[in-house]
Amino acid sequence: MHLDFLGLDYLGLAYAVTGLVLAWDYLAPRLRLARARRDIARRLRRAEAKKVQA
Amino acid sequence: MNSLLLWFNQTGSPPNFDRFCARWAPWAWALAFASLAIGVYGALFAVPADAKQGENFRILYLHVPAAWMSLFIYVVMAVQAFIALVWRIKACEILAMACAPVGAAFTLITLATGSIWGRPTWGTWWEWDPRLTSELVLLFIYFGVMGLHAAIEDRRAAARAAGFLALIGMVNVPIVHFAVNWWNTLHQGATIKLVGPSTIDASMLWPLIAMVVGTKAWFIGSLLQRARAMNLEQEAGKDWVRGVADAS
Numbered sequence: 001m002h003l004d005f006l007g008l009d010y011l012g013l014a015y016a017v018t019g020l021v022l023a024w025d026y027l028a029p030r031l032r033l034a035r036a037r038r039d040i041a042r043r044l045r046r047a048e049a050k051k052v053q054a
Numbered sequence: 055m056n057s058l059l060l061w062f063n064q065t066g067s068p069p070n071f072d073r074f075c076a077r078w079a080p081w082a083w084a085l086a087f088a089s090l091a092i093g094v095y096g097a098l099f100a101v102p103a104d105a106k107q108g109e110n111f112r113i114l115y116l117h118v119p120a121a122w123m124s125l126f127i128y129v130v131m132a133v134q135a136f137i138a139l140v141w142r143i144k145a146c147e148i149l150a151m152a153c154a155p156v157g158a159a160f161t162l163i164t165l166a167t168g169s170i171w172g173r174p175t176w177g178t179w180w181e182w183d184p185r186l187t188s189e190l191v192l193l194f195i196y197f198g199v200m201g202l203h204a205a206i207e208d209r210r211a212a213a214r215a216a217g218f219l220a221l222i223g224m225v226n227v228p229i230v231h232f233a234v235n236w237w238n239t240l241h242q243g244a245t246i247k248l249v250g251p252s253t254i255d256a257s258m259l260w261p262l263i264a265m266v267v268g269t270k271a272w273f274i275g276s277l278l279q280r281a282r283a284m285n286l287e288q289e290a291g292k293d294w295v296r297g298v299a300d301a302s
Contacts, residue, residue, distance in 0.1 A: 014113040014170040015094075018120070018163050022272070025159040029279035036286040040299035043290065 075282035082275035089268030096261025127157035135217030147213035152280035158196035184233040185241035195223035
């Protein structure tokens, strides 16, 4: 059976949806971790710059 | 203090918790990718098509492990929330809240793949059947926990409130599990049983086992990755995070 409007059969659609959700679950925490580390590094740089100015 | 409690206390401190997550997450991901690759290969290419369902039965290699994970993760989240509420252990608060998006992802996969399988098999995308409806309620509870946690500014108060909601939501877990026994439903009963004979042929079982191992390992990898990010966000002002930021 084919979902003609998508060019996918049911099997392909199920695997594609699962792949998309798992891709989000894989990427989202990595991006969040990278952002947390970037924020910490930025805060540390600001603190260092303040120390130098003083 | 016995060695297990000592290990638990030591690992619960934020710097050690960060090191623990950083150390074990890559191993969990590696196991997850290897097991899922084997499972998907087996599901798509190795096992024969089902006599009645044809090729569409291969969807169940995604649906069944995801459904098990949706309940398993909820129980893990509730246990962590209980420990966090009773003993005020920060690492458990973080772990409980890190469970919610992973659980929601697996619940979404369960509902989506079930719906896609149901269309050619049952002739409908959706039915307000007790099993399907209670699984949808489970997704809403996951969303509720995530939403409540995001809505409160104080991170620890947010984790306590959302943890309390997670504990209340536990009432839905046995409803999802036993829905097929308690009511007349369109959804079939358990095919694989821990006690008693299973009704799946052995030649069709091994990819399912690989998928079950893969989804468990995926959960651990994603949980540790999310917990590490949340731990760093909460500890951003502390001295020990200097090393973590420098390492980036």
